[in-house]
Each structure stands twice: as C-alpha cells, then as structure tokens.
Amino acid sequence: QVQLQESGPGLVKPSQTLSLTCTVSGGSISSGSYYWSWIRQPAGKGLEWIGRIYTSGSTNYNPSLKSRVTISVDTSKNQFSLKLSSVTAADTAVYYCARDGPTTVFDYWGQGTLVTVSS
Amino acid sequence: DIQMTQSPSSLSASVGDRVTITCQASQDISNYLNWYQQKPGKAPKLLIYDASNLETGVPSRFSGSGSGTDFTFTISSLQPEDIATYYCQQYDNLPYSFGQGTKLEIK
Numbered sequence: 001q002v003q004l005q006e007s008g009p010g011l012v013k014p015s016q017t018l019s020l021t022c023t024v025s026g027g028s029i030s031s032g033s034y035y036w037s038w039i040r041q042p043a044g045k046g047l048e049w050i051g052r053i054y055t056s057g058s059t060n061y062n063p064s065l066k067s068r069v070t071i072s073v074d075t076s077k078n079q080f081s082l083k084l085s086s087v088t089a090a091d092t093a094v095y096y097c098a099r100d101g102p103t104t105v106f107d108y109w110g111q112g113t114l115v116t117v118s119s
Numbered sequence: 120d121i122q123m124t125q126s127p128s129s130l131s132a133s134v135g136d137r138v139t140i141t142c143q144a145s146q147d148i149s150n151y152l153n154w155y156q157q158k159p160g161k162a163p164k165l166l167i168y169d170a171s172n173l174e175t176g177v178p179s180r181f182s183g184s185g186s187g188t189d190f191t192f193t194i195s196s197l198q199p200e201d202i203a204t205y206y207c208q209q210y211d212n213l214p215y216s217f218g219q220g221t222k223l224e225i226k
Contacts, residue, residue, distance in 0.1 A: 037215075046206065046217055046218070046219045046220050047163065047206060047208070047217040047220075048217070049214055049215040049216065049217070060213050060214075061214075062214040063120070063214065064214070096162055096163075098162075103168075104165070104168050104174075105153060105168070105208070105210040105215070106153065106155075106163070106165060106208070107165050107168075107174070109162035109163060109164075110162065111161075111162055112161075112162050
C-alpha cells in the first residue's frame with residue numbers, strides 16, 4: 001500500500017521560500033508511469049493544484065503559481081519536494097502531496113501539512 | 120483554464136435520502152472527472168474516477184454519471200458517515216481544477 005507523508009516547517013515568514021518534502025513509502029517513486037503532485041487548500045476553502053513532477057524530472061505547473069514554484073524529485077530517497085518563493089499570507093494553507101497515475105489521478109494522498117505565512 | 124462549477128454549495132438531507140450533486144465544466148472534458156469526499160481535518164478521498172467508475176473499496180451507494188460538460192454524483196441512501204464535503208475535479212487538461220465543493224449535512 002502506497003503511503004505519502006509531507007514534512008517541512010509549519011511557519012514561514014513573508015517574502016521567504018516555503019519548502020516541503022513528500023516521502024513515498026510502500027513502493028518505489030520510480031516504478032510505474034506516475035506523476036507526483038502538490039495540491040493546497042486554504043482554511044475553509046477549496047483545492048488548488050500547484051504542479052507535478054515525473055520521475056524523469058519533467059514538470060508541469062499551475063500558471064497561477066508558475067513564476068514562484070519549483071518541484072524536484074530525489075529518487076534515491078523516494079521523495080519529491082516543493083519550493084514556493086516570495087510567500088505572502090495568501091499562501092497560508094494545508095499542503096498535500098498526491099500520486100497522479102496513468103489511469104487514476106490522485107488515488108493516494110498524504111495527510112497534509114499546515115503551512116502558515118506570518119512574521 | 121477549465122472552470123468547474125458545483126451545485127449546490129451546501130446541502131442538508133436526512134439519513135436514507137437520495138442525494139445528488141452536479142458539476143459543470145466550462146468546456147468538454149469527455150469523462151475525465153473525479154469525485155472526492157473530504158472529512159474535516161482529512162485529505163480528500165477518491166470515490167469515483169472517469170466520471171462513473173467506483174474506486175475499489177468504496178460503497179456501492181455512491182455513483183457518478185455524465186460526460187462532456189455535465190456530471191452528476193449521487194448517494195443512493197445517505198448514511199451518517201457520509202457527512203463531508205464533496206469535490207469534483209477535471210483531469211482532461213492542465214492545470215487540473217476542482218469544483219468549489221458541496222458541504223453535505225444531516226437534517
């Protein structure tokens with residue numbers, strides 16, 4: 001059974017860079033034709049797809065965030081990561097990582113991690 | 120970008136009721152639509168994929184239908200554990216996009 005777990009600082013100062021890591025267990029991040037995505041959800045609001053990465057390193061980003069987002073993968077650690085630069089209070093949200101498969105999108109999710117942007 | 124419009128935004132129903140939620144895409148997405156259930160403090164859970172296919176382990180009282188731009192999600196007989204917020208999501212085109220959610224409450 002695939003499991004995903006987000007980790008990283010829960011508090012980030014405005015204008016700084018938010019950095020999160022998603023660790024995949026129960027299978028190799030490189031096996032199968034999977035993309036690995038980041039999704040976020042501000043408190044009491046809906047879901048926003050941030051972007052995804054393939055294990056080859058190929059990425060796709062939401063145009064609304066593209067200028068500030070970098071997603072990377074470390075297959076040796078079975079992890080992929082999110083960096084979001086120049087954060088503001090509007091970036092305060094629960095951040096989820098999820099698997100994006102060739103037949104089923106977002107079938108496995110991490111539990112989510114709350115990131116608050118505040119000085 | 121494809122906009123997904125869900126209705127209603129909230130819904131109150133009784134145990135045993137048939138519940139229906141609709142989702143409309145701003146352009147044709149074929150059947151590339153998922154439905155998720157999200158309970159407070161939890162990650163979304165995939166219920167329906169490809170508009171009408173039940174994810175493994177999901178009770179058969181949940182169903183989905185539709186194609187093109189108009190989709191429907193149905194709970195045939197509402198159970199207390201179904202209280203949650205439900206989201207549709209298209210994966211026809213990037214960026215992936217979600218509906219705004221339907222909060223389901225027990226009457």
